[in-house]
Amino acid sequence: MIGIFKIFDSHVHFYSNSFFRFLVKQKPNRADISTELKNIAAKGHIEIPGDDPVQLAKRWIEIIDKWKIERLTLIGSMPGDEDSVIKAVQAFPTRFTGFFTVDPNSNVLMDNASKRLKEDKLRGFFLYPSLFHISVQDEWLDPLFTLAQECSSIVFVQFGKLVIRPRDYAGIPTAVNEAFANPADLIPVAKKYGKVKFIIPNFGAGKFDEVLQVGKECPNVYVDTAGSNSWMADHPSKPDLKTVFKKALDVYGAGRMLFGSDSGMFPRGYRYDIVDNQLKLSQEMRIPTPDIKKIFYENMAGLIDGAV
Numbered sequence: 124m125i126g127i128f129k130i131f132d133s134h135v136h137f138y139s140n141s142f143f144r145f146l147v148k149q150k151p152n153r154a155d156i157s158t159e160l161k162n163i164a165a166k167g168h169i170e171i172p173g174d175d176p177v178q179l180a181k182r183w184i185e186i187i188d189k190w191k192i193e194r195l196t197l198i199g200s201m202p203g204d205e206d207s208v209i210k211a212v213q214a215f216p217t218r219f220t221g222f223f224t225v226d227p228n229s230n231v232l233m234d235n236a237s238k239r240l241k242e243d244k245l246r247g248f249f250l251y252p253s254l255f256h257i258s259v260q261d262e263w264l265d266p267l268f269t270l271a272q273e274c275s276s277i278v279f280v281q282f283g284k285l286v287i288r289p290r291d292y293a294g295i296p297t298a299v300n301e302a303f304a305n306p307a308d309l310i311p312v313a314k315k316y317g318k319v320k321f322i323i324p325n326f327g328a329g330k331f332d333e334v335l336q337v338g339k340e341c342p343n344v345y346v347d348t349a350g351s352n353s354w355m356a357d358h359p360s361k362p363d364l365k366t367v368f369k370k371a372l373d374v375y376g377a378g379r380m381l382f383g384s385d386s387g388m389f390p391r392g393y394r395y396d397i398v399d400n401q402l403k404l405s406q407e408m409r410i411p412t413p414d415i416k417k418i419f420y421e422n423m424a425g426l427i428d429g430a431v
Contacts (some may be wrong), residue, residue: 127412129420130192130398131427134324134349134383135183138289139176139207141212146201146293159293167292168281170389180211184218186393193420196221196427198249198279198291200387202226205235209243220427222279225267227257233266246427247277253285253304256425259308268316277320277426279347282306283328284354288388306333313341320426322347322381326367329354333395338374345422346375347382348401350394364404381423 147159154162160171187195197219199208205223223239225232225248230289239245247269252259259280271278278283282304290297313321322345327334331354337344348368357364358427362370371380383398398419405415 125191125398125402128402128415131194131196131388131420132192132384132398133196133199133322133347133381133423134385135195135393136200136385136387137176137179137183137204137208138172138200138387139179139204139363140172140174141176141207142199142204143171143202143289143293146289146295147204150197150293150295162294163292164329165390166294167288169292169391172368176207176210177214180214180219181392182389183211183397187218189363190393190398192393192398193218194424196246196383196423197221199223200249202229204245205239207247209245212245221245222247222249222277223289224251227252227255227261227264227267231359233270236267236270240270240276241326241399247271247279249279249281251281251285252308253299253301254287256300256303258303261314264312266310268312268319269292272316272318272378272429275318275429277322279322279324280306280309281324281328282309282333283325283330284357285328304330306330306337309337309344310340313326313337313344317343320345323386324383325349325354326352326371326388329358331358331362331370335370335374338371338379342379345379345381346371347381350385350397364401365408368404368408368410371413377399377410377417378422380418381426382419 153159164171197208197211199205202224208221212219223245285299287297306323320343323334324347384394386394
């Protein structure tokens with residue numbers, strides 16, 4: 124708890140050892156795994172965790188205890204790395220909630236998603252339309268959204284500018300299709316699957332006007348505040364974070380905004396500056412205390428625990 128405010132971070136990447144190994148396997152003309160991992164660490168000035176995801180989970184617990192953060196949403200950020208997140212959540216079920224990233228083009232998409240949601244009890248998944256070159260409206264995804272509705276799962280859909288630092292460090296280009304990066308594409312999907320709670324991360328990562336449009340039309344869509352929001356510098360209106368918060372509050376209300384830090388890699392670890400800056404901004408804006416509590420803890424807790 125920071126002051127009177129409990130924190131449930133809705134957006135933390137669990138970059139396990141196997142995440143980096145899966146990443147390296149995507150690289151053509153690669154060296155041996157050990158050399159590639161050392162190269163990634165050197166280029167990014169980052170640490171590659173050890174083999175045991177539970178040890179990585181313990182490290183996260185130590186860090187969030189230091190910063191007095193109650194709960195984290197841990198995201199398995201690479202298709203295939205679900206087991207790492209599952210082990211972390213099983214080790215600390217009251218502190219962590221697990222999500223996984225789907226490969227929408229996989230032939231085993233539904234078998235894997237069903238197992239992860241029903242058997243392994245992960246609470247939802249991440250979808251990257253532009254990275255996997257598929258529209259969120261593609262009928263191929265209908266069974267996935269039907270499953271999400273059946274399991275009361277939460278679906279993050281990443282739109283806007285996509286920066287994946289580990290790929291950069293590995294020397295793997297992030298080839299996106301901008302045609303699938305528009306949050307407005309989610310509107311018919313969210314209306315069709317009205318019982319699914321959708322979350323758009325990073326205020327839409329540059330597609331902020333479109334995010335506001337979605338929020339006006341779809342009451343089951345939430346927005347997270349994650350990261351430094353560097354997209355603001357490239358946005359035509361050049362907003363500051365105060366303006367972004369105000370406009371988001373006007374459309375989504377305090378009940379559909381979720382705090383996120385977009386933390387992930389070590390040695391940086393937890394991005395306390397993000398929670399500190401956003402919490403101070405909320406107080407400077409004189410957002411009512413009950414609403415701040417919703418944004419920074421209660422909304423995500425309600426989604427995860429089934430109260431919303």
